[in-house]
Amino acid sequence: MMYLKAMVAAGLLLVTSSAMTQSQTYPIAILRGDYPDPSILRDGGDYYMTHSPFVYTPGFLIWHSRDLVNWEPACRAMTKVVGSAMAPDLVKYEGKYYIYFPAAGKNWVIWADNIRGPWSEPVKLEVGDIDPGHAVGEDGRRYLFVSGGHRIGLTDDGLGRDGKTGKGV
Numbered sequence: 001m002m003y004l005k006a007m008v009a010a011g012l013l014l015v016t017s018s019a020m021t022q023s024q025t026y027p028i029a030i031l032r033g034d035y036p037d038p039s040i041l042r043d044g045g046d047y048y049m050t051h052s053p054f055v056y057t058p059g060f061l062i063w064h065s066r067d068l069v070n071w072e073p074a075c076r077a078m079t080k081v082v083g084s085a086m087a088p089d090l091v092k093y094e095g096k097y098y099i100y101f102p103a104a105g106k107n108w109v110i111w112a113d114n115i116r117g118p119w120s121e122p123v124k125l126e127v128g129d130i131d132p133g134h135a136v137g138e139d140g141r142r143y144l145f146v147s148g149g150h151r152i153g154l155t156d157d158g159l160g161r162d163g164k165t166g167k168g169v
Contacts, residue, residue, distance in 0.1 A: 052086040
C-alpha cells in the first residue's frame with residue numbers, strides 16, 4: 001500500500017512539473033521593453049498590434065505575428081505628432097484599418113486600406129475623454145466608446161461624429 005501511494009505521488013509530481021515546464025516555455029510579456037497600452041487585432045491568420053507612442057515619432061509602430069509569440073515590426077502608421085498619443089484602438093472595419101487614439105485633449109483617427117500603409121494624416125474627431133473603443137451596433141451604426149461610459153455616434157466612414165452621444169452602459 002505504501003508503495004502504491006509513493007507511485008501515485010511521484011506520478012502527480014511528474015505531471016505537475018511537466019505542465020509547469022510547458023507553461024514556462026512562453027514569455028511572460030508579449031514584447032519586452034516599453035510598449036504600453038497594446039491593442040491587438042486578429043485579421044484571418046495574422047495578428048497585428050500597436051501601442052502608445054506618446055510623443056515619439058514616427059508613431060504607432062505596428063507589429064505582425066502569426067502565433068502571438070513571435071513579433072516583427074510591420075510599419076509605422078503616423079508621422080505627424082498631434083500631442084501625446086496614447087491608448088490606441090486598432091480595428092478593421094469593412095476592409096479598412098483604423099487607429100482611434102486620444103491626444104491633446106481630443107480623440108483622433110488615422111486609417112489605411114492596407115495595414116502596412118500608407119496611413120492617412122490624423123483626423124480630429126472633436127471628442128473628449130480617453131480610452132476610445134470602436135464598436136458596431138446591431139443596427140450597423142458605428143460608435144466610439146470613451147472613458148466614463150460615453151457612447152459617441154460616428155459617421156458611416158468612421159472619420160467624424162454623427163452628433164449623437166449618450167451613456168453607453
